[in-house]
Amino acid sequence: MANPKGRFGKSRTRKRRATWKIETPALARCPKCHATKMPHRVCPECGYYDGREVVAVEEEKKKKKEA
Numbered sequence: 001m002a003n004p005k006g007r008f009g010k011s012r013t014r015k016r017r018a019t020w021k022i023e024t025p026a027l028a029r030c031p032k033c034h035a036t037k038m039p040h041r042v043c044p045e046c047g048y049y050d051g052r053e054v055v056a057v058e059e060e061k062k063k064k065k066e067a
C-alpha cells in the first residue's frame, strides 16, 4: 500500500514558515536626552531613570554627547 511521505506536504510547511514576523522591540524616549531607550529601563545614554541619575555614565560617552 502506498504511504504518504509525511503528515503535511512541503508546500504547507513552507507556507507556515514563511509567514512569521519579526516583532519590533518596544521603544520609549528618554525624557532627559530624548534618546530612544527601552521602556522601564535606565537610559543607556545619560543613565537617568525617573528624573534622577541612577547609573553613572562613562566620561568618554558624556564628552561625546556634549561636543
Ligand SMILES: [Zn+2]
Binding pocket: 030, 031, 032, 033, 034, 035, 043, 044, 045, 046, 047, 048
Ligand atoms: Zn537619557
